[in-house]
Amino acid sequence: xxxxxxxxxxxxxxxxxxxxxxxxxxxxxxxxxxxxxxxxxxxxxxxxxxxxxxxxxxxxxxxxxxxxxxxxxxxxxxxxxxxxxxxxxxxxxxxxxxxxxxxxxxxxxxxxxxxxxxxxxxxxxxxxxxxxxxxxxxxxxxxxxxxxxxxxxxxxxxxxxxxxxxxxxxxxxxxxxxxxxxxxxxxxxxxxxxxxxxxxxxxxxxxxxxxxxxxxxxxxxxxxxxxxxxxxxxxxxxxxxxxxxxxxxxxxxxxxxxxxxxxxxxxxxxxxxxxxxxxxxxxxxxxxxxxxxxxxxxxxxxxxxxxxxxxxxxxxxxxxxxxxxxxxxxxxxxxxxxxxxxxxxxxxxxxxxxxxxxxxxxxxxxxxxxxxxxxxxxxxxxxxxxxxxxxxx
Amino acid sequence: xxxxxxxxxxxxxxxxxxxxxxxxxxxxxxxxxxxxxxxxxxxxxxxxxxxxxxxxxxxxxxxxxxxxxxxxxxxxxxxxxxxxxxxxxxxxxxxxxxxxxxxxxxxxxxxxxxxxxxxxxxxxxxxxxxxxxxxxxxxxxxxxxxxxxxxxxxxxxxxxxxxxxxxxxxxxxxxxxxxxxxxxxxxxxxxxxxxxxxxxxxxxxxxxxxxxxxxxxxxxxxxxxxxxxxxxxxxxxxxxxxxxxxxxxxxxxxxxxxxxxxxxxxxxxxxxxxxxxxxxxxxxxxxxxxxxxxxxxxxxxxxxxxxxxxxxxxxxxxxxxxxxxxxxxxxxxxxxxxxxxxxxxxxxxxxxxxxxxxxxxxxxxxxxxxxxxxxxxxxxxxxxxxxxxxxxxxxxxxxxxxxxxxxxxxxxxxxxxxxxxxxxxxxxxxxxxxxxxxxxxxxxxxxxxxxxxxxxxxxxxxxxxxxxxxxx
Numbered sequence: 001x002x003x004x005x006x007x008x009x010x011x012x013x014x015x016x017x018x019x020x021x022x023x024x025x026x027x028x029x030x031x032x033x034x035x036x037x038x039x040x041x042x043x044x045x046x047x048x049x050x051x052x053x054x055x056x057x058x059x060x061x062x063x064x065x066x067x068x069x070x071x072x073x074x075x076x077x078x079x080x081x082x083x084x085x086x087x088x089x090x091x092x093x094x095x096x097x098x099x100x101x102x103x104x105x106x107x108x109x110x111x112x113x114x115x116x117x118x119x120x121x122x123x124x125x126x127x128x129x130x131x132x133x134x135x136x137x138x139x140x141x142x143x144x145x146x147x148x149x150x151x152x153x154x155x156x157x158x159x160x161x162x163x164x165x166x167x168x169x170x171x172x173x174x175x176x177x178x179x180x181x182x183x184x185x186x187x188x189x190x191x192x193x194x195x196x197x198x199x200x201x202x203x204x205x206x207x208x209x210x211x212x213x214x215x216x217x218x219x220x221x222x223x224x225x226x227x228x229x230x231x232x233x234x235x236x237x238x239x240x241x242x243x244x245x246x247x248x249x250x251x252x253x254x255x256x257x258x259x260x261x262x263x264x265x266x267x268x269x270x271x272x273x274x275x276x277x278x279x280x281x282x283x284x285x286x287x288x289x290x291x292x293x294x295x296x297x298x299x300x301x302x303x304x305x306x307x308x309x310x311x312x313x314x315x316x317x318x319x320x321x322x323x324x325x326x327x328x329x330x331x332x333x334x335x336x337x338x339x340x341x342x343x344x345x346x347x348x349x350x351x352x353x354x355x356x357x358x359x360x361x362x363x364x365x366x367x368x369x370x371x372x373x374x375x376x377x378x379x380x381x382x383x384x385x386x387x388x389x390x391x392x393x
Numbered sequence: 394x395x396x397x398x399x400x401x402x403x404x405x406x407x408x409x410x411x412x413x414x415x416x417x418x419x420x421x422x423x424x425x426x427x428x429x430x431x432x433x434x435x436x437x438x439x440x441x442x443x444x445x446x447x448x449x450x451x452x453x454x455x456x457x458x459x460x461x462x463x464x465x466x467x468x469x470x471x472x473x474x475x476x477x478x479x480x481x482x483x484x485x486x487x488x489x490x491x492x493x494x495x496x497x498x499x500x501x502x503x504x505x506x507x508x509x510x511x512x513x514x515x516x517x518x519x520x521x522x523x524x525x526x527x528x529x530x531x532x533x534x535x536x537x538x539x540x541x542x543x544x545x546x547x548x549x550x551x552x553x554x555x556x557x558x559x560x561x562x563x564x565x566x567x568x569x570x571x572x573x574x575x576x577x578x579x580x581x582x583x584x585x586x587x588x589x590x591x592x593x594x595x596x597x598x599x600x601x602x603x604x605x606x607x608x609x610x611x612x613x614x615x616x617x618x619x620x621x622x623x624x625x626x627x628x629x630x631x632x633x634x635x636x637x638x639x640x641x642x643x644x645x646x647x648x649x650x651x652x653x654x655x656x657x658x659x660x661x662x663x664x665x666x667x668x669x670x671x672x673x674x675x676x677x678x679x680x681x682x683x684x685x686x687x688x689x690x691x692x693x694x695x696x697x698x699x700x701x702x703x704x705x706x707x708x709x710x711x712x713x714x715x716x717x718x719x720x721x722x723x724x725x726x727x728x729x730x731x732x733x734x735x736x737x738x739x740x741x742x743x744x745x746x747x748x749x750x751x752x753x754x755x756x757x758x759x760x761x762x763x764x765x766x767x768x769x770x771x772x773x774x775x776x777x778x779x780x781x782x783x784x785x786x787x788x789x790x791x792x793x794x795x796x797x798x799x800x801x802x803x804x805x806x807x808x809x810x811x812x813x814x815x816x817x818x819x820x821x822x823x824x825x826x827x828x829x830x831x832x833x834x835x836x837x838x839x840x841x842x843x844x845x846x847x848x849x850x851x852x853x854x855x856x857x858x859x860x861x862x863x864x865x
Contacts, residue, residue, distance in 0.1 A: 021466065025793075292782065307797030311764070318803070320788040325779040333790070337797040 003085070006096035006105030010034075013099040025283040025315045026225060026254045031197055033103055036138035036169040039064040043133045044162050050191050050219065050384040051158060052376055057124035060112055062141055064134050067110045077120040078153075083111030083144055090144060093175040093203040093229075100199040100225075104140050104173040111142035114155055116182075122153035125185075125374070132170055132196060133162035143174040147182035147210070154185040154374060161193035161220065168196045170221075176204035176212070180234065183211040187377050191384070192220035194251055201227045208234030208263075215372050217381050218245035218253050218274075219388070229258040232266035232294070242371040243272035244381055246361075246388045247280035254283040259301065261294035261327075270301040273368045275361050275385070276312035287319040288329050297327040304334045306364045308357065308389075358389045402747060402780065405691060405851050406720050409635070413848075414665055415505070416605050416634035417498035421524070423483040427608065428476045431455060434578055437481050441547055441581070444554060450567065454577030457568040464571065467757070468695040468724045473669055478610040478641050480579045482524035488545065489529050499523055506632065507847040508601050515845050516628075517596035518543045522613055523603050525581040536594060542587040543598055546614050549585030556587065560616055564647035564675050564703075572671040576612045576645040583613030583644065588623040588654075597626040597659075597844070604633035604640055604668065615646040619654040619682075626657040630848045632692070633665040639694065640668045648676035648684065652706065655683040659844065660700075661852050663692035666722050670696040680706030680735075689716040689852035690725045699757060701730035704738035704766075711740040716855045719752030719784070728757035728789075733769040733799075742773040745855065749780035755787030760803070764795040773803040 015032065016023040042063035058071035058080045071080040083090070096102035112128055132139040145155060159170065170192060178184045192198050198221035206212045216228065230239040239259070247253050259268040274282050284303040305314040316333040346356035365385055372378040423440065425433060434455050438448040463470050489495050492509045503509055503521055512519045518532035520543070527545035536543070542553065550557050567577035584600045604611050619625055633640060642664060650656045656676065664670055670693040676684040686700035702711035713729030725748075731740035746754035756775045777786040790803050844853065 295782070305794070307794070310797055312797060314792075314794050316792040316803070318788070318790060320777075320786065322777070322779060322786045325782045325784065327779075331788070331803075333792055333803040334801060337799070 003106050006102045009096050010099065010102035010106050013102060016099060022256060022285070026223065026252065028223070031223070033100070033138070033169060033171070036136065038107060038140070039134040039137040041065045049129065049158060049160065050189060051156065051380045054127055054156065054376060055124055056127040057122050059127040060129070062110050062112070062128065062130040064132065064137060064139055067112060075120065075122070077117030078122065079113055079115040080126060081113050083113040083142060087113060087144060089146060089175065089177060093205060094173040094201050100171055101173060101201050104142065104171045108140040108142040108173070110140070111144065113144050115146040116148060116151040116153050118148045119150045121151065125154035125156050127156045127158070129158045129160060130170070130172070131160045131162060132166060132168045132192070134168070136167055138169045138171065141170065141172045143172070145174070145176045145184065145186070147178045147184040149179045150181045152183045154187070156187040156377065157189070159190045159192050159198070159220070161196055164193050165195050166193040168193065170196055170198045172200035174200065174202040176202070178204060178206045178210040178212050180208045181210055183213070185213045185373060187215040187374065189217040189381070190220055190226070194220060194222055194249060196221050198224040198226070203229040204239065205231045205233050206237040206239050209236035210234065212239040213373060214239065214241040215377065215381070216241065216243040216255070217384070218243070218255070219384055221251065221253070223252040223254075225254040225256055227256045227258070229260060230268060231260045231262055232268055233262050235263045235265045237263060238267040240268070240371065241270045242368050243270070244365055244368050244385060245272070245274040245282065246385050247274070247282060248277035248388060250279050252281045255285070257286045257301070259286075259288045259299055261288070261290045261297040261299060264294055265296045266294060267298045268300070271368055271371065272303045273306075273365055274314070275306040275308055275364065276314060277308040277388070279311045281313040283315045283317075285317040285319070286331065287321065288331065289321045290324050290327050290329065292323040295324050295326045297324060297329065299327070299329045301331040302333065306361065307337050354389055358386050361389055362386055402749065405718055405855070409665065413506070413632035413663060414635035417502055419606055420496065420498065421482055421484050422486045425479055425481040427479055429455070429478070429480060429579070433480055437579060437581065440481070440483065443550065446558065447550065450562070451578050454567040454574050458571060458574035458578055461568070461571040461574060467697045467726045470695070473639065473641060477608050477638070479606060479608055480610045480612070481581060482606055482609065483526050484523050485526070485528050488527060488548070490531050492529060495528060499528060502603060502605070503529070506601065506603070511599070511846050515596060516599045517594050518598040520545055520584050520600040521603070522582045522600065524606060524609060525611065527582045539592050540589040541592060541594065542585065544585055546583040546585050546616065547581065549616075553585070556618070557585070557616065560618065560647065560649065564649065564677055565645050565673050570673060572643045573645050573673040576614060576643050576673070579610070580612045580614035580645065583615040584617070584627070585615070586617040586625060586627065588619045588625045590620045591622045593624040594626070597628045599628045599630070602629065602631040604642070607636045608638055608640055610641040610643070613644050615644065617648040617656060617658070619648070619650045619656045621651045622653040624655045626659065628659045628661070628844060628846070630661045630663065630846070632663050632848070633668050635665045636667050638667065642668055642670045642672070644672045646672070646674040650676060650678045650682040650684050652680045653682060657685040657687065658700070659687040660689055661849050662690045662696065663848065665692060666694050668693045670698065672698040674698065674700040675703065676701070677703045677705055678709035678711055681708050682706060683710045685712040686729060687714045688727065688729070689855065690727050691718045691851055694722065695724045695726070697726045699728040699730050699759070701732070702740065703732045703734060704740065705734045707735050708737045709735060710738070713742045714856070715742070715744040715756060716852060717744070717746040717754040717756070718855060719746070719748045719754035721750040721752060723752045725752075725754040726757055727755070730759040731761070731771060732759070733762040733766040733771065735766055737768040738766060739769070740771045744775040746777045746786060747780065747855070748778070748784035748786055751783040753785040753787065755789070757787070757789040759791045759793070760801065761793045762796045762799050762801065766796050767798040769796065770800045771802070
């Protein structure tokens with residue numbers, strides 16, 4: 001039984017410290033995941049969504065109390081249902097090797113299976129919202145997605161909290177199987193309360209000629225780590241991950257991305273942009289690893305940060321580990337501030353300082369937003385980013 | 394890659410056995426036993442007749458070394474057998490200032506390496522370290538007359554104890570890392586340089602480090618102080634015989650560049666493929682000062698070395714040019730660090746790494762901007778070439794920024810040179826290539842980076858290597 005084994009693993013492992021390389025810049029002192037009780041009932045209603053009312057094919061809501069599924073009009077071949085703990089694919093990509101995946105594997109109760117059969121295409125997106133609502137409680141969430149051969153669909157996942165200052169701990173494990181020639185668009189927007197510790201591991205495996213298009217939006221949470229791994233496992237596989245984040249106050253965001261090229265002729269393209277205000281911190285780690293057989297790999301990664309205050313802080317740790325010789329791998333990281341000339345120019349045109357900054361932030365994010373194919377999601381994320389600049393500065 | 398470029402890379406290290414890989418008989422004044430202990434530390438200190446504070450410094454450092462865990466990153470260090478190493482070998486009783494005064498075998502070695510010849514033509518001063526001691530040392534009289542100090546570190550401790558005591562371990566604390574602690578415990582040899590205010594030494598000073606014995610541990614310690622508006626270019630080279638068992642080289646280099654001063658430190662590291670090369674190098678650059686590391690790593694089994702510059706004064710400027718070449722059985726974990734701690738400081742890190750025949754080469758670096766270092770500018774450009782499917786390249790650049798009024802960029806490209814780039818390269822004339830080389834490294838003054846030294850020929854070629862014509 002996986003859960004028992006994972007529970008032992010969780011108990012054995014200490015909370016990671018900054019002496020461990022992946023946690024060097026994210027200090028978890030004062031946080032003990034084991035101290036959070038796991039409530040079985042939600043309190044009140046969840047906060048508003050940053051996404052507009054989407055016209056969806058099916059939706060689900062997840063809280064401490066359980067999972068509610070609205071999937072009345074789904075076509076044949078689409079499974080959108082409670083995840084069975086005996087599903088053969090479960091733990092295939094996210095097991096329980098580290099403290100937080102072990103905690104999830106040991107304690108998750110509410111999970112969702114999204115499986116789209118061979119050749120089935122969905123026009124409307126599928127949507128799931130995960131919201132914590134119990135002060136001081138933990139919420140574990142597990143998602144398993146299977147895009148069978150030549151299927152095409154979109155899945156939107158949104159994390160929210162019942163109130164903006166709710167203290168809590170959320171732990172997510174997401175496994176995405178993108179099988180031959182399938183195309184999956186996966187949007188994961190994290191807008192948890194600024195007092196929620198959030199740990200998530202998202203791992204996708206992309207097979208021959210399949211395509212994964214992933215959007216990660218990060219606005220909320222107190223501290224934690226979001227891991228994103230893409231395995232390019234079959235020739236012709238491609239993945240694109242677009243990240244946009246905004247943090248302020250004393251928020252600390254940590255993205256840890258891994259582009260794993262296993263098969264030849266694969267492509268990956270990761271672009272993350274973030275803006276930081278006040279004393280916010282962002283850590284971004286990105287590793288491109290090209291295995292020996294993955295010739296003709298084309299891999300790209302970039303992280304660009306915009307610091308909007310004197311006390312914001314950003315760490316970028318891009319990395320390349322290349323074992324094949326016929327490849328093209330490029331990465332870039334830059335960091336800059338709001339250009340004073342630009343602000344001055346805009347203010348001279350009659351804009352307020354806040355308006356000017358908002359415009360500049362919008363411009364900074366524009367190219368990553370342009371990568372988002374779903375128009376409503378693109379607009380909603382753009383607005384969510386802009387809305388973080390206060391009306392008056 | 395063009396045919397000429399291919400030839401450049403092909404040729405590297407091919408004649409190592411003949412040119413550098415030889416060894417001569419050991420006929421030494423003193424050779425310690427194998428292994429590391431407080432008794433050994435005492436023996437070294439006694440042998441050198443050191444002041445008590447240095448003896449204590451060594452003992453304390455050994456405690457730090459023993460207490461620290463081995464680094465679990467970088468390269469494979471677990472095979473280093475610290476008990477099998479000779480930590481101190483004194484080849485001759487006295488240091489010579491004439492090559493003729495050296496024992497025949499040792500003199501022959503230097504002749505084969507071309508050091509006396511180079512001294513005549515290009516160098517303002519030469520130190521030659523053989524095993525643990527600097528056996529030959531000389532500085533041009535005109536520089537001595539201007540107050541320049543250039544001597545081996547042991548002599549410096551005897552003759553200028555106050556300066557050494559004031560500075561040693563201040564740039565690189567003895568407990569900075571495990572191998573800095575080891576060096577601090579058993580150091581011997583290395584260079585001490587002091588360049589007085591306003592003195593510009595036009596020709597380079599050079600130190601050459603030679604290991605001859607099997608299972609040798611060489612632990613030189615270098616301290617360079619460049620006073621206000623002064624300039625020095627220090628060059629170090631190193632080679633060793635090829636043995637089937639391992640040797641260890643672990644140096645500590647501390648540099649202070651005062652207001653308006655400039656120091657260039659060039660390394661041509663060409664240890665044989667049985668030498669672990671684990672070195673800590675750090676410079677502090679004060680107001681308007683410039684520090685440049687030109688760090689060429691061609692040899693060794695494993696190198697872990699990241700020359701660092703702490704930019705502590707306004708407008709200080711730092712440059713790191715890291716050239717790493719890894720052939721069969723080699724792992725070059727090279728790189729550089731620039732830490733901006735003052736306003737309007739600037740830095741450029743350029744890395745070129747090449748791996749072939751199963752070698753592993755890479756860049757590991759840190760770019761840090763402290764809060765308050767307003768107007769800091771930095772650029773990090775890494776290019777890597779992997780020449781076959783047995784080899785590996787790694788890039789690990791860390792960027793930490795605590796200040797928003799900065800301009801920071803990092804780029805890295807790893808590729809096989811394709812048709813397109815080949816065409817691009819061929820369509821470019823030499824003059825433009827020269828110009829772009831200047832842009833890549835961004836050196837503030839067009840001093841040539843090439844050295845007219847026989848043992849620098851291969852590194853000069855690598856510096857020239859265009860690597861897909863990248864101009865950052």
